[in-house]
Structures are given as C-alpha cells and as structure tokens.
Amino acid sequence: MMMNLFRFCIVRTYLAIRYFFHWITRTGSFAPGQARHITPSPGLSKGPGLPAALFRHHVKQYHESSCSVASVVCVVNVLRERYESPGPTITQQAILEKVRTAHWKERMEPGGYEGRRGLPLAVLSAVVKDSLVAYSIPFKKVEMIRGSLNQRRARVRQQILGHLKKFQFFNSCLIIAHFDQGAFIKELNIPHISPVGGFDPSTGFVTILDVDPDQKFSYRIPFNTFYKGISTPYAGVFRPFGYDRGGVVVIHLN
Template identity: 30%
Template sequence: MTFLRTATLSIALLTANGAAIAADPPKPKLGADATPITADHAYLKTAAAPDYWAISPFYIHQQTSSACSLASVTIAVNTLRGLPAMAEDTLVTQDNLLEATKDERWAEQAADEGDGVTFADLTEDTAQSLKAFNIDAKVEAAQPTKDTTATLDAFRALLAANEESAKDLMLVYFNQGVVTGDWDGPHVSPIGAYDAATDRVLIMDVDREWYVPYWTKTETLFKALERPAPADQGVLTGETGGWVHITMK
C-alpha cells in the first residue's frame, strides 16, 4: 500500500574501531512461499483459466507508491466492462477512474506516499467504481478476522467457484510480505487463477516495479489476509485484510 522500501546492499559496515560487520546478504526476489509465473505456468497451458485470460489484457501497475487499490479496481472495471466497441471510447485508467468517482478521499489515499485504503474503503471504492461505469454487478466482501464464516474452507470454495468463469473476479487485501518474504504491510491485487489440484492461488500483483504474477498456497494467502498491519503503517496500523468478490448480475 505505502511502499517504504530500501534496497538491500551487499556491503560491510565498519564499527568505530574499524572492525568489519557483515551486512545482511541480499534477499531473493521472492521467498519460499511464492513462485513467479515465469518459473511455473503449466496450469495456464492446460486449464481454461478464464479469469487469467480476461484480466491479462488489462493488467496494469500501480501508478504511485500507494495506488494498489486504485490499480486493482481499475483492472476489475476494465475486465468486467470489456474492450469498448467504439474508437472514441478509452479504456479505464487510474486517473479517469478517480475523475469518474469524484472521490477526494480515495485520491488522497492513493497519491504518492498516501496513507492507502482500509479494507472497508476498498469495498466502497469497488462498488462506486462499478456504478460510475454503469457495470451492473454485485460486490460482496469478507474479512476473516471479523467474520466467523470467512474461513479457509470458505475461501477455497469461493476460489474454486470463481475459477469457473470470467463473469466474476476477486480482489484480495493482504499482507504482501507474508507471501513474498519482503515488505511487511497491506496490499491489494486481483486473483488471476486458482489451481485446485495444487491448492495454489495466482496473484496478479500490481506492484509491478518489483514483481510479476506469482503463485502461493491458499493457506499462505489466508494467513496474509489475517495479519494485522504493523505499527509503522500509520492510520492502517492493525488493519487486517480479506477478499472482495465481484459478480456480474
């Protein structure tokens, strides 16, 4: 959401008396709980994967350090709206989505170094964005730390149902570091696919300065939904995540 990243440098530090202290070794791009699509795309070669192919043409990067919600909802609106038929009609961009919703709160949260959105904000932003572009869809949200019915089994069942067609899609609000092994903070991205045989989810991460889409175990992602934002996340401190399910009516 708000990315206060620093690159890890492989250098030695010196103490006051000149003794060397080894710096932390550089981290791999992804930790053990994430597999990039560049290394594993077998599922996409054998399964229909309707959501992945529907989302891919509209897959974009977040335009600021805090615009993951804005990028994710823009992807959702474009995917469900489809390619406009007429030459004069543009695709939905992050900027014209903000213009269409006229939401000053969201614009401030999604600005560079903005606070980022809460889970409740994401749900509201999704609903108002669909309405702004006349997309007749139902928005349902669930937050495991607050909803006793939002269990891991329920999440798996919804992922499986969502994988059946491109008439619905899911956004997840999750702790990115639980999955990637790096930055510890809240993040939003769409779900691209669910491989039930391996119980893995494909996250179409909009943090494209750093990542490509990656697979992670459903259980790992569920833990990322439950992890509270750490104390350095300002107004989002303690915020937990969940999923937003959008279904065309």
C-alpha cells in the same frame, strides 16, 4: 500531519528491522514454500474466461500507494470487455477523476487525505462498488470478507475457497485481495492490494497479479499462505492509519 509523519517513520523502522530478522533467520517470506513466479506466456491472456481477461488488463500501480487504483481499474476494464461496453480502456488517472468515493484521489497524493494514504479493506470495498456503478457495469453485489485467525477461521477459509472456485470455473465473480505483501514475497510487511488471477484446486495454488512495478512477474502461492496473508493484523502497527487486517473484495456477477 507531523504526528502521522512521526508514526510513519517509526513504522518504517520497525518494518525494516522485521524484514532484516526474516532474512537472517530465513523465516517469513524467506522461508521455503513461498511465491512461485510465473513465466510470461501469450497463452495466459488468451481465451474468453475471466482469468485470461485479467492478464490482458493487468497494469502496474503508478506510485507506491496506488495499488488500489491499478487493481480496481483492472477489474473495471475486464468487466467492460465482458459486457462489451463502448469506449477506450479506462486509465488509472481517469478512474480517480470519475470516482470520488472516500477521497480516493486525495489518498493517492503525497500527503494523503488527512494524513492517510491508500485504502483499508472496507474503504476498498466501497470504492469497488462505486466504480462499477460509475461505469454502468452490471453486478449482483460486492462482498467484503475480512480475514480471520480466530474461531471463525475455518468458516471464512471455506467461504473464500468457494469463491475462488466460482471465479476459476464459472466466471461468476472477480476477487481483489487486500494482504500483507511480505507474507507472499521478499518485501516489507505492508498492506497491499492486487487482483486474484487464478486458482488451481488440484494444487491449492492461488495466482496473484501483483500490481507492484517492482514485481516483474505474477506469482502463485499456496492457499494456506494466501489465507495467512489476508488475515494477519500487520502486528497492529498500521491501526493509526486505519488498517486492521486484510481480506478479499468479491464482485458477484450473477
């Protein structure tokens, strides 16, 4: 525990220095072409499609490490609405009590589970699948796609673009992104999780329904920025805590 605390203090110091560097040099999330915040509108949550349903069920995380809980409960409630499942809206506390995969609830506590808090991408994928099963929600499969900056980059980019289009136009999947939050907005470069709320192929902008309570509004980012954010390896500083790089978890519905 003390070793993890020591590592965490070193990581936080490094991240603060990196954030200050980006602020001084106007690089990273301070560079031009970053997030465009969306003005709230009742129209965003109206309609039968999955993007509108995501806006209806979007919630904020209840503490600093619970972005996975807010993201998963959002998509669970969207699909419960889609399939007309009986019962009230599922809360973040309720889903933690029901889905015990990977010590999810313990990972949300101050000390984490064996010193680890939050969910790396592979663990998030398992939690998403088990949450759907726990609430008897029909789905075809849950797919994990890890971001890549090497020779696989072109293929992975096209794969994710295809899923974004299926989500937006065919209501056939939902996407949860696992990304470097500081690549999108003026925050520290830390692993973060939020649902994808839309995609516009004419502009290439991806909508992020950020569950961070400090982000009052959702925002849109260029696809190139989105892809970079889900692919960066966090400079390797989070590997001791189980994090390599981000990606997406795709819930295929048909």
